[in-house]
Amino acid sequence: MRHRLGWKGEGDRPSGRRSVKVTKKEAGKRVVCNSQGYPLSVMDGELYWYPDFIDPVSASALYRQLEKEVIWRQDYLRMGARQVAIPRLQAWYGEQGYRYSGLYLEPQPWLAAHRQLLALLEEQLGLSFNSVLMNLYRDGNDSVGWHADDEPELGINPCIASLSLGATRRFHLRHREHTEQRLSLELGHGALLVMSGPMQHHWRHQIPKTRRPVGPRINLTFRSINPPEG
Numbered sequence: 001m002r003h004r005l006g007w008k009g010e011g012d013r014p015s016g017r018r019s020v021k022v023t024k025k026e027a028g029k030r031v032v033c034n035s036q037g038y039p040l041s042v043m044d045g046e047l048y049w050y051p052d053f054i055d056p057v058s059a060s061a062l063y064r065q066l067e068k069e070v071i072w073r074q075d076y077l078r079m080g081a082r083q084v085a086i087p088r089l090q091a092w093y094g095e096q097g098y099r100y101s102g103l104y105l106e107p108q109p110w111l112a113a114h115r116q117l118l119a120l121l122e123e124q125l126g127l128s129f130n131s132v133l134m135n136l137y138r139d140g141n142d143s144v145g146w147h148a149d150d151e152p153e154l155g156i157n158p159c160i161a162s163l164s165l166g167a168t169r170r171f172h173l174r175h176r177e178h179t180e181q182r183l184s185l186e187l188g189h190g191a192l193l194v195m196s197g198p199m200q201h202h203w204r205h206q207i208p209k210t211r212r213p214v215g216p217r218i219n220l221t222f223r224s225i226n227p228p229e230g
């Protein structure tokens with residue numbers, strides 16, 4: 001267990017206020033962070049929930065910065081003879097390229113906002129990553145279907161830290177074999193969800209479309225990609 005956790009034990013809500021307020025300055029911007037978190041009790045996996053990881057003012061500043069600087073791409077999946085647009089925009093930053101579902105994502109160099117978030121994840125939770133997959137859900141029509149983050153480059157039992165900025169969207173988790181095991185979380189502005197242990201082998205997750213009018217949402221899933229062999 002590499003986490004430094006802000007709670008007492010499995011299934012235990014932390015007693016008292018054990019939140020840590022941290023401010024980090026880079027390029028004149030401060031990020032206020034609250035690393036109080038909760039373990040969510042699930043079978044065959046580890047799930048940690050930090051509902052207020054980034055405070056709303058810092059989260060809005062990060063959102064605006066990323067909205068301005070990220071180079072988003074529209075990717076397509078081949079479905080037989082057809083090319084189907086993925087229902088969201090994506091971007092891949094970090095140190096290595098990423099191959100998934102027949103797509104190759106060329107890495108782009110870290111932005112200052114990414115470096116700031118990487119430093120927070122390291123300092124607050126003891127987690128380090130070398131890449132981030134970003135998703136922009138423009139409205140309720142954008143989504144990501146059931147999948148697991150189980151590409152071979154992520155290794156066995158990968159740790160994935162997923163930060164949400166902007167509109168709140170519902171996140172579903174479902175066990176692959178015990179399909180009655182389900183979870184639904186509202187991922188709000190500044191919330192962090194960490195999935196680790198055998199989670200990606202036993203569970204799938206999705207962000208469904210919604211008819212509710214929702215604004216745009218940026219999601220960053222920090223990951224560690226193993227270097228290519230050879």
Ligand SMILES: O=C(O)CCC(=O)C(=O)O
Binds near residue numbers: 135187207
């Ligand atoms: O947007 C999210 O919260 C989830 C994104 C996701 O599952 C992924 O990028 O693999």
Ligand SMILES: [Fe+2]
Binds near residue numbers: 149
């Ligand atoms: Fe995912």
